[in-house]
Amino acid sequence: MSGLATLVTGGAGFIGSHLVDALLAAGRPVIVVDRGDRGFANLAAHRGDPRLSIVDADVADDALGDRLGPLLAGFEGVDAVVHLAAQVAVQRSIDDPIGDAEVNLVGSLRIVELARSLGARLVFASTAAVYGVSMALPVVEEDAGWPPSPYGIHKLAAEMHLRVAARVHALSAVTLRLFNVYGPRQDPRSPYAGVIARFVERALAGEALEIFGDGRQTRDFIHVHDVAQALLAACERGPRDGTPINVGGGQEIAVSELAERVIAACGSVSEVVMRPPRIGEVRRSRASIERMIVHLGVRPEIDLDHGLAETAAWIAGGAEASDPGGLASR
DSSP, rough: OOOOEEEEETTTTTHHHHHHHHHTTTTTTEEEEOTTTSSSSSGGGGGHHHHHHHOOOOTTOHHHHHHHHHHHTSSEEEEEEEEEEOOOOEEEEEEHHHHIIIIIIIIOOOOOOOOOHHOOEEEEEEGGGGGGGGSSSSGGGGGGGOOOSSHHHHHHHHHHHHHHHHEEEEEEEEEEEEEEESSTTTTTSTTTHHHHHHHHHHHHHHEEEEEEEEOOOOEEEEEEEHHHHHHHHHTTTSEEEEEEEEEEOHHHHHHHHHHHHHHHHHTTOOOOOEOOOOOTOSSSBBBBBHIIIIIIIIOOOSSSSHHHHHHHHHHOOOOOOOTTTSSOOO
């Protein structure tokens, strides 16, 4: 179809599919690039929509540009590339740092080059893991440095390459550092699932909720809807030089309090069980979201209790992890 498209890597995933929803609702044609490891069920609602094209491909594939060529010929161009595809498991990055680098660093560099070749704005999804163990709260963007895992190191290195490309090649780019994202479509059975998804699944089953440590460690949670709005806004506005922007709720909550609120949201009788602390775990986390508000014009809208109830309803309803009807083009 004609017109300018937005290209989303990882667009069939948890966050990516919500962004696709927002882009299509805004009337923007979308090209999704995703390996489809967990299928394309998250995009099933858009089956048959001529504005959505899906390519089953890996961002680390050096032939990705060639594979996209015939598809891109049907558009007037690509106005923005949103890079969400990533290896997100910290422990896996520790066990296999080379594999993590291939996806999170080399794969990101390929997307930088793809955006350059397309003359498109690049929105790069980074992570709060670039901060490591920060003692000052709220965490401001200047605090990044010395991440404690290969995952955080490679994400921060990709950010640096992005800023170099913006300066040297005039690539229009912005980095969004995502904090703890939760909401519908986050698979609680995945080993990479967030704490809320795991807590909700266990609470619905009446099983004990496990907390590692004393429960007073805090996290900053943001609903996936609000993240999608930030990504959508970043396609059109904000810094052009790769400047990082925190995307979080701007509030911290103790994990023990979170567990009790999950139990209440699920109407559960689950108990909370304390386990030994995990080595290297961040003690407290709360994002400064001033840049998000000022540069993107986005504020968190979904409060935690509403988001927990919504997430519980989605998990209770079950979710298909297959590709219904073969959405992807191979």
